[in-house]
Amino acid sequence: MRYKCAVKSFKVVHIVRHGVRANASVNGAQSIRRAAQILRVVASFSGRGATLGEVVASSALQKATVHRMLRALCEEGLVEQDELTRNYRIGVGIFALNASMGDRFDIRSLAQDALQRIRDQTEDTVYLAIRSGYDGLCLALYEGTYPEKTLKLSVHDRWPLGVGAFSMPLLAFLPDGEVNEIIEHNAVRLAGDELHTAALLLKRVGDTRARNYAVNTIEAYPTMCAIGVPVLDAQQRPIASVCLTAIISRMPPERRERIATLLWAESKKISEAWQQLRSVVAQVDSWRTIQPGRKAQATQVGV
Amino acid sequence: MRYKCAVKSFKVVHIVRHGVRANASVNGAQSIRRAAQILRVVASFSGRGATLGEVVASSALQKATVHRMLRALCEEGLVEQDELTRNYRIGVGIFALNASMGDRFDIRSLAQDALQRIRDQTEDTVYLAIRSGYDGLCLALYEGTYPEKTLKLSVHDRWPLGVGAFSMPLLAFLPDGEVNEIIEHNAVRLAGDELHTAALLLKRVGDTRARNYAVNTIEAYPTMCAIGVPVLDAQQRPIASVCLTAIISRMPPERRERIATLLWAESKKISEAWQQLRSVVAQVDSWRTIQPGRKAQATQVGV
């Protein structure tokens, strides 16, 4: 009864075609789905941009299809093609769309105070991350004041979902179905990485859920310890994650627990602020008045 | 020879179907085009969100089509539906995509210094705007120190392209074809507004181009005067606009000229910074290494 949305026929159609399988819950939207996927893939290459081939390789779509879609997305301004390298990257159109929402999604400024409080209380380095496609994307970093630093991650870094204590909460607090899908998807690019096999990731998801926060001790960095918790929205879906790192000597079990509690407390505050912003969203933002005409809205100009 | 992009067959196909006409330069991408249009429409309603009917009215598309697309966009996270009002608004997915580009599109911080310089030198209020769909969207405002203020515009306000001195440069410095298309598009919602008929807008576009900056004196606010110039990218396309407003008594013709020169100078600086950001974009951003595999990129994890 959570979602009011009246979806009558929630058909899950398995289309097997040319060996490619896709499951769609909305019919008649294949190309939108694909376009969105392509956008995510392009985004995952950050500012460097992705070549056509890379997008094809990362999307399990036909080259011609990808190309056609990228061209269309370019013309719509959602993607832009580097004149020199011909790489495709996210375009200003996305920025413009995002800007229309004002700062309502700017979790960075929303979380700012909370993160600083954590940093000040712990003297350790604190990170904020969001999900971006199949990656966790580090949005902000508040460097700790404690002399021995553990800077392994910088702003704009993106790690596969579930890899790292900042990325894991974004994965682990998703419903099982999505967790599986994501792990399966990432398995391809994590192939050969013995530290992040599908089985290991799945196990760590379980561990994270059980202890209610993510820890990264083992793995590639034996000298540091990171603790991460998600920021959940009203539907208990992770919208972001907050993560703290310190050298391992500063992280005895009891301090871990204390840190996790602190992170959760601040996470709750962030999600409250988020939800508040969501609930006032319905009110009119600006000066404009809408008068739906025959074919388009009429905007009252003047005043 | 401006665009390197090798478009061989630039077919303009006029599809007349059920009385709806569309011109497409990329074939086989109707639904992407439509989806993008819907995104823009939804964005134009800001945080309030748009009802299904409003989107239909503003998009000249069929209700069923719009609904299906909105649902798909929702599932992809590019749009979200308010649980209460059922209005559709831009979703976090857009934020995530935008975040992947780091601050490369954040013209707001790029322009910050320039705008402050202008404000400090003139004591008047300065605005920064971008194009968002068929509107100019005010992104930032630096309030002047001169006692008599002329605050008519706030951050997040959106005015139809060409209406207002901050919005006009975004329109006027576009190629003719696009200017016409935009004016035509906006004509519907500006219907009945005698101050902004298509003919008047077109004339003002010409005037703006001739004098090389936009002025807004007449119109609805006889007490104030606004001057606006675009920020152009490497292809001379407007990416933003900078606008200054003051009470009309502070704006004799010679000062207008001086202001315009100042605005242009700062605009140039902004666009240099913009282009700089663009040119280093090709370099690798972060730790990740791409190894295109059979089906997906392989990301080197660790280090």
Added chain:
DNA sequence: ACAAATATTCCACATTATGGACCGAGCAAA
């Protein structure tokens, strides 16, 4: 200069998206 890799385009075909008609919930007036 040649080959290999990569990007772009073409086009016959059928899968996918279309849109007119329909349904039903919510609401206001009768």
Added chain:
DNA sequence: TTTGCTCGGTCCATAATGTGGAATATTTGT
């Protein structure tokens, strides 16, 4: 309560749209 209206959501026969294999063009590397 009933009637009538609006508006969000759904259905499904139909053909237009998007597909993708293959051909071609371009760039890159040696």
